[in-house]
Amino acid sequence: MTAARTDDTGDWLVCAGCRTLLYARRFRRHRQVCPDCGHHAPLTAPERVADLFDADTARTWEPTATDVDPLGFVDSRPYPQRVAEARARTGLDEGVLCVRGTVAGRAVVAAVMDFRFLGGSLGAAVGERITAAAEAALAERTPLLLVCASGGARMQEGVVALMQMAKTVAALRALDEAGVLTISLVTDPTYGGVAASFATLTDVVIAEPGARLGFAGRRVIEQTIREDLPEGFQTAEFLFAHGMLDLIVPRAELRTTIGRLLGAASAGGPRPLRTSPLVTDPATLPERDPWEAVRLARRLGRPTTLDYLTHVVEDFVELHGDRRHGDDPAIVAGLGRLDGRPVAVVGTQKGHDAASLAARGYGMSGPAGYRKAARVMTLAAKLGLPVVTLIDTAGAYPGVAAEEQGQALAIAENIGLMASLPVPVVAVVTGEGGSGGALALAVADRVLVCANAVYSVISAEGCASILWKDAAQAPRAAAALQVDARALLRLGIADGVVPEPGDGADSDHLVAARTLRDAVSAALQTLEGHDGGSLVASRRARFRAYGAETAVGAADATPTGTTPAGTTPAGTTPAGTTPTGTTPTDAPAELDVRESA
Incomplete structure (x- = not known):
């Protein structure tokens, strides 16, 4: 749910969390977070890049275009038409922006998803961009940041979309083997094939307050098992209590927190030589x-x-x-x-x-x-x-x-x-x-x-x-x-x-x-300089x-x-x-x- 405008001028908004009337400029100054209840409204991929990356450091690039319609899928409209409409509406080529830049002065490669583009669904083009970002991070030995927002796999591409889960997971495993830090930022909502692949498989999983994360959505689960689900089910707070998240971080603190994580994974500078105070006799x-x-x-x-x-x-x-x-x-x-x-x-x-x-x-x-x-x-x-x-x-x-x-x-x-x-x-x-x-x-x-x-x-x-x-x-x-x-x-x-x-x-x-x-x-x-085997x-x-x-x-x-x-x-x-x-x-x-x- 998002904050919605209430008049033609766009000067006022209603918070989707507490239904409070908000002044639009104040809302934007708060990074589209309600100052009254803390509800985090969605950001577009360009807005997310501007919010996370240091000023004037973000550089986007587009991997080779991937237009896939393996099934010739048609529902109320042909699948290629839906893609064209999404491109016209969002100004994006696909549902992911690939970015290089710095966060709190630390270099990072990022793939930032945009829910506006067909619900952030995971299709061949999205999978290709996530994988390309991971491969760039691997080649440059630079930490990878994944900003996730998705309704799940893209049904119009059938089993080809399903294969993107394995493709992206394999790319993350290559980063594990190379010793490259990976971080995912879960935003609302993140479901299905994205939740069951790269969103939850990184070294550190961060979520914004209230973000929903799960394999199946609440309505699907309730209709399948015909049981009432607990309050707050699949929210970041629920998942944190059950050990599935590392951190829940308010939007205003994300850049600092991610910067600290990136700094902890870097080599560091000169260190003082300490004389041991230990008693050994x-x-x-x-x-x-x-x-x-x-x-x-x-x-x-x-x-x-x-x-x-x-x-x-x-x-x-x-x-x-x-x-x-x-x-x-x-x-x-x-x-x-x-x-x-x-x-x-x-x-x-x-x-x-x-x-x-x-x-x-x-x-x-x-x-x-x-x-x-x-x-x-x-x-x-x-x-x-x-x-x-x-x-x-x-x-x-x-x-x-x-x-x-x-x-x-x-x-x-x-x-x-x-x-x-x-x-x-x-x-x-x-x-x-x-x-x-x-x-x-x-x-x-x-x-x-x-x-x-x-x-x-x-x-x-x-x-x-x-x-x-x-x-x-x-x-x-x-x-x-x-x-x-x-x-x-x-x-x-x-x-x-x-x-x-x-x-x-x-x-x-x-x-x-x-x-x-x-x-x-x-x-x-005394232990530095010794190889792992010794x-x-x-x-x-x-x-x-x-x-x-x-x-x-x-x-x-x-x-x-x-x-x-x-x-x-x-x-x-x-x-x-x-x-x-x-x-x-x-x-x-x-x-x-x-x-x-």
Whole structure:
């Protein structure tokens, strides 16, 4: 629906969203967005180009003309006549404009659809233009932006129109293989063959507020299944809640947001050389009661992932959704710049009070969160960006819904993915590192722990409940598990300990964040220049060595500072021996396997 004129002079419009009478000039100044209700009226392709691209940078081009009428189709009028009428009415040759230019100073190739041209339907000519834009982006190694608006495939071209779905998808896959960023902007409406091909298959999917997106339209679905559909069904807001979109961005903010995404995918400029603040000798760290370390790690005032991002990551764009089921708020993931270096950041997110903790699931992610993390890490691998993970979680969420959606599989897949990422990976345990829920984000080239952080196979309370049948024995369990930073460094689990200010990171978020930035940036410096194969070989060798007297691997591929294959990380214990102090003197001699499971 669009805003409609109400008089012959065109001075006034009625908003299609709230039916408010609007002054036309004010409406246009607001980019054809209702200033009262926020309804986004459609833009033509030329208007969209003018709104998104930097002034005087957009250059359109037309691929070879494609006039296809394979069926000699006639309904009330012959198909060629309909095309001719659309051309006369819109001034466009077809339903897509191909454009080169810059957005927020970043080069981009774009294909911009226009719904006025036969409902933005996907026919041979539209498919050819989308594909030509993708091929231009591939040849120039320039990000591709697709602005989508369509009612579906063009029926008048029959199965030839259907084939455009495969054609355009294949073109996007070529960009995936070449490591070229792709972004789609979904506008209202986007349906059918466009929704089921290039509109939803890009690296990042953005939608304008209220935009409708779906394979079949609402009326078709209701007539087919004869059921009432939920309010807001297929709107951007509905789809965002179900994990299908990365972002919903108001029109006024689109250029800035897209520019940030383009910047995160670029090489970046000179970077400051950071001196690592890490403590690497466990003997220099104070001995601390492990249970006290657990309590310090859980303090509500400690910086969260979002706190760290605010202080040290520039131009961060959070990406949402697992593209399967939902968007778990317990994990934050996205792209930004650390010390000018483009990075992907994934972190667990707790909160500072009861409300924010509950809203974030207490930092315990379900499968959707881990799959969102995997999606962003896969994007980082495609673009050649380092991955930084920040971990503060008691563990993965334990619940019926999580099990139904494949919690164990999601964690296992993340561990496998991180073991194979061909880019540098630095993980930081900033608070609690709990069990497999933490490890799913911690298979890294460098594993760092903050001074007051803990990392363990199970919570102290969980261990005490199983072994002593009494959760009150948690302090004894913490001591037995050796969960504190000093022990983790001695055991070789951590490569270094990040110092914390004053009484802990919660006493000064800014100083804590800057120290963490220096530690991560210095770690990334040591990993830069190593090819993906050597990074993967060294990472796998690192984890192969834990608990083994010898390990099999390629020592020659080990980046400087990592554990060579065939050795045991510093502080680990050869197989068949027991490290001093790891077993409580009065712990049960045997563990009932059924209880531990």
